[in-house]
Amino acid sequence: MNTSQQRNLIQKAGFGMLSVVALLTVLPIVLVVGYIFYQGLPAISFEFLTGLPREGMRAGGILPAIVGTIYLTIGTAIFSVPLGVAAAIYLSEYAQDNLLTRLIRLAIINLAGIPSVVYGLFGLGLFVLFLNFGTSLLAGSLTLSIMTLPVIISTAEEALRAVPQSFRVVSISLGATRWQTIRRIVLPESLPGIITGVILGLERAAGETAPILFTVAAFFLPRLPDSPFDASMALPYHLFVISTQVPGMPLKLQYGTALVLLCFVLGMNLLATTIRSRARAKRQW
Amino acid sequence: MVKISIEHFHLTYSDGAESLRDITIDIPARAISVFLGPAGGGKSSLLRALNRLNDLADVRSVSGQIRLFGDNGQTIDILDPQTDVVALRRLVSMVFARPVTLPLSIRGNLTYGLEVAGMRQNNLLGEAVERSLQQAALWEEVKDRLDEPAAALSGGQQQRLCLARSLAMQPEVILLDEPTSGLDPISTSKVEASLQEIKNNYTIVLVPHSVQQAARVADHAAFFLQGELIEAAPGPNLFINPTDKRTQDYVEGRFG
Ligand SMILES: Nc1ncnc2c1ncn2[C@@H]1O[C@H](COP(=O)(O)OP(=O)(O)OP(=O)(O)O)[C@@H](O)[C@H]1O
Ligand SMILES: [Mg+2]
DSSP states (O other): OOHHHHHHHHHHHHHHHHHHHHHHHHHHHHHHHHHHHHHHGGGOOHHHHHSOEETTTTEEOOHHHHHHHHHHHHHHHHHHHHHHHHHHHIIIIIOOSSHHHHHHHHHHHHHHHSOHHHHHHHHIIIIIIISOOOSSHHHHHHHHHHHHHHHHHHHHHHHHHTSOHHHHHHHHHTTOOHHHHIIIIIHHHHHHHHHHHHHHHHHHHHHOSHHHHTTTBOSOOOSOOOSTTSOBOOHHHHHHHHHHTSTTOOHHHHHHHHHHHHHHHHHHHHHHHHHHHHHHHHOOO | OEEEEEEEEEEEETTSOEEEEEEEEEEESSSEEEEEOSTTSSHHHHHHHHTTGGGGSOEEEEEEEEEEEOTTSOEEETTOTTSOHHHHHHHEEEEOSSOOOOSSBHHHHHHHHHHHTTOOOHHHHHHHHHHHHHHTTOHHHHTTOTTSBGGGSOHHHHHHHHHHHHHHTOOSEEEEESTTTTSOHHHHHHHHHHHHHHTTTSEEEEEOSSHHHHHHHOSEEEEEETTEEEEEEETTHHHHSOSSHHHHHHHTTSOO
16 A cells, blocks of 8 residues: 555545534534424423413423513513624724723623523622512523623624725715714624624523523412513423422423423524524625 | 825835835826836835725724825825714725625615715616716626626626726725726726826826736836835826936836
């Protein structure tokens, strides 16, 4: 065997190994999703998705949990998106590189590393007790917002920074102000990236249990919340409850609930991916 | 008639090196002035000072005086921190070496400067689009595709679009920093032809990409070397009959 054949062989072996590793990382995801679909699909019915829980949650539907999670996601978006995007615009477009902005960035990075149960405890202390919002959608949305903010700020800032500097220089040279440049050029260009970051942040919020544990979640509340000050059921917490706290729970209801949560989160993910790939296809510079 | 008067202008970047030293020169109105010289001479820095784009760069200090004599009889002190830079940039527009089209349609690029200045009337915007494209010799090529993305144009077309984008605002001065450095000879001659066309109505300051180009278009030429203005002369004098040895060496291609 000559050296070039040898090299070829090594290359082939290397590629082979890499594809095996790549497959191995995909495998658990496929298994989890597949297993939950397999176990949960039989539970899905019109009543399951649109009905109230009955017989101590052992029968009926999970509508209050679905609606609760949707409300929480919307509430989180209302607080975290404007604040997060505004902060990102400040950091990327206006802030100079000085001690203050370095401290802000450090704070954001550290905020992202705090365990979610700590956010839950903080939300309990600040929103539920001190501000007296009670166990409510409002308190839960605010808690989830604080948890989501670092994700939104960092991804939005990254998206803003990805806009070529030359666009800003040209816009300014044409007599635009800084704000006009941001509004007419920088924001539209970075919007797909910002939206992707927002969705990924909200997706994480929608799936979290710990932050809502002390701030919103009702163990069993067979009606829909009708004000921001109401407590509510929510999918992740409901899943926790029916998996560990209720004896004699039919297994398929647990997997059915998990499936609904999974679809909710995967749906958001799909939306983010679609927006990103559409924007990439449209971009021409 | 003098359009811009530069007196004892110094410029220092934040690394401490003085990039322009004691520059004094008058830029004539309604003519093409060229700034030429080897790399690093400070031509771009001086150009950027004229519409305060240096504000975006890492400049430590400037001194001296640069005055613009507006068509309306007003004199603008360009370096004065109180000067309204947005208004200044509408009078003194810049075309860069690399054509940067904004991520908008062809039409959107052309109307951008007018729209940010507050113009909303569609008929006026439409007139500006056609007029500026005609002046930049681009109208015939793009008149049927004004709403397509500007980025879809060829490099040469994009550079003429950038020139048209400046012209659309009807500035009084147009600065061009090596506008043809990335273009083929045909696109280059189109750009040069439109500069000849418009110079009756605009004051043009050009950093050429070669001595040949400078000689072709200059009504007035200035030679810069390492931050200093060596020599300035009207018409072809600088090329035919340079007084300084260094100018002569440069225009005859002995260095740079
Ligand atoms: N943004 C900047 N920050 C720091 N120094 C700069 C900056 N821009 C230019 N300089 C320095 O100023 C000097 C003059 O640069 P300038 O770009 O004005 O020269 P130029 O004559 O346009 O050269 P070229 O022909 O290469 O374009 C150079 O020494 C350069 O290193
Ligand atoms: Mg230059």
